[in-house]
Amino acid sequence: MTIPLRSVRLAVPLSSVLLLAACGSNNSADQSTAASTTTADSTKTTTTMPVSAPFGKTTDGTEVQLFTLRNSSGAQATITNYGGTLTSLMVPDKDGKMGDVILGFDNVSGYQSAEYLKSGPYFGALIGRYGNRIKGGKFTLDGKSYTLAKNNGPNTLHGGKVGYDKVVWQAEPGTSADGQSLKLTYLSKDGEEGYPGNLTVTVVYTLTNDNALKIDYTATTDKATPINLTNHAYFNLNHGAGKDILNHEVTIPADRYTVVDATLIPTGELRPVKGTPFDFTTPHTIGERIAQVPGGYDHNWVLNNASAKMHAAATVYEPVSGRTMEVTTDEPGIQFYTGNFLDGTLKGKAGTTYGKHAGFCLETQHFPDSPNQPKFPNTVLKPGETFRSTSVYKFGVRK
Numbered sequence: 001m002t003i004p005l006r007s008v009r010l011a012v013p014l015s016s017v018l019l020l021a022a023c024g025s026n027n028s029a030d031q032s033t034a035a036s037t038t039t040a041d042s043t044k045t046t047t048t049m050p051v052s053a054p055f056g057k058t059t060d061g062t063e064v065q066l067f068t069l070r071n072s073s074g075a076q077a078t079i080t081n082y083g084g085t086l087t088s089l090m091v092p093d094k095d096g097k098m099g100d101v102i103l104g105f106d107n108v109s110g111y112q113s114a115e116y117l118k119s120g121p122y123f124g125a126l127i128g129r130y131g132n133r134i135k136g137g138k139f140t141l142d143g144k145s146y147t148l149a150k151n152n153g154p155n156t157l158h159g160g161k162v163g164y165d166k167v168v169w170q171a172e173p174g175t176s177a178d179g180q181s182l183k184l185t186y187l188s189k190d191g192e193e194g195y196p197g198n199l200t201v202t203v204v205y206t207l208t209n210d211n212a213l214k215i216d217y218t219a220t221t222d223k224a225t226p227i228n229l230t231n232h233a234y235f236n237l238n239h240g241a242g243k244d245i246l247n248h249e250v251t252i253p254a255d256r257y258t259v260v261d262a263t264l265i266p267t268g269e270l271r272p273v274k275g276t277p278f279d280f281t282t283p284h285t286i287g288e289r290i291a292q293v294p295g296g297y298d299h300n301w302v303l304n305n306a307s308a309k310m311h312a313a314a315t316v317y318e319p320v321s322g323r324t325m326e327v328t329t330d331e332p333g334i335q336f337y338t339g340n341f342l343d344g345t346l347k348g349k350a351g352t353t354y355g356k357h358a359g360f361c362l363e364t365q366h367f368p369d370s371p372n373q374p375k376f377p378n379t380v381l382k383p384g385e386t387f388r389s390t391s392v393y394k395f396g397v398r399k
């Protein structure tokens with residue numbers, strides 16, 4: 001499945017070749033993938049497989065791949081098996097022009113640079129074993145205390161020092177009536193980062209023909225363990241313009257949010273959003289009230305209708321491109337994070353500088369620190385059970 005690098009193309013940097021392959025350019029570099037591309041005829045079902053290309057070597061010398069999923073409408077997603085990271089997502093704007101709405105890098109070294117690891121933004125990555133924070137890096141389960149690797153002040157964030165964002169996943173491209181897919185599997189060993197049980201995690205990304213990226217998570221364990229899986233994509237629906245996301249209009253159907261302490265750990269209180277800058281039950285631009293929230297938005301909203309299998313989690317509209325994004329999930333919460341810690345030190349795809357609020361995340365999830373909050377929805381997976389969760393990011397336009 002590897003795209004052959006013909007000698008003529010070695011004259012240009014590898015990153016450019018990969019970018020061209022990833023962007024579905026019509027130049028000769030992309031012809032080698034022709035057998036696997038689809039037409040833009042939306043009446044046709046995609047039956048071809050995603051293509052893969054080298055994405056560089058990790059710092060320990062492992063070669064990783066970049067998989068390109070295309071759909072019958074011309075949209076495409078690229079995902080690397082390093083961290084199961086979504087590196088780009090090309091969707092149409094109001095004039096039908098494709099544009100990338102995801103922050104990220106052209107090759108794996110971008111995700112492993114010293115500056116990247118220092119700032120830890122988790123661009124586009126799969127997050128586990130436990131997304132978001134666990135207070136003091138400790139919890140008790142069935143009478144036994146567990147101590148986790150701390151990586152966020154006094155707390156554990158997004159799985160610990162080496163979370164699922166920093167491991168190489170086994171990848172299997174596939175296709176179904178829904179569209180092209182990539183199945184990623186990882187065995188998280190008993191004791192990894194302090195968590196109990198061998199946890200086998202499978203994540204399937206599917207790019208559907210109606211321009212949705214669907215993410216299905218499943219997991220099984222041989223010891224009871226907390227689990228909270230999500231994806232940490234940073235979106236900017238007008239990414240190519242190099243602007244921040246403060247003009248994006250966001251709706252979150254949540255009447256309450258989890259109040260946090262100074263280290264962003266929930267106090268246990270579910271506070272009504274009414275009359276506060278956290279009220280996104282009707283559309284508001286991100287910038288409108290962000291100055292009233294010290295540090296910016298980085299909170300978990302308690303979704304309404306969470307008992308419904310799939311329910312609305314957020315809607316976003318960007319007026320310049322006309323792009324819209326609708327998030328649905330079966331998770332009870334969503335972390336809305338406005339890229340507050342981005343500070344311009346990271347340079348991404350096509351030389352874009354990622355400054356404060358360059359992108360926002362909508363991380364579908366169970367509530368932070370649930371293992372220490374008995375009143376929050378349960379996050380413990382037991383042997384014999386199968387963890388299942390689905391989130392869908394669907395793109396459209398408003399003219």
Ligand code: GLA
Binds near residue numbers: 121132341
């Ligand atoms: C999550 C957290 C944030 C931040 C980002 C990564 O969204 O809630 O506080 O750590 O991840 O930078």
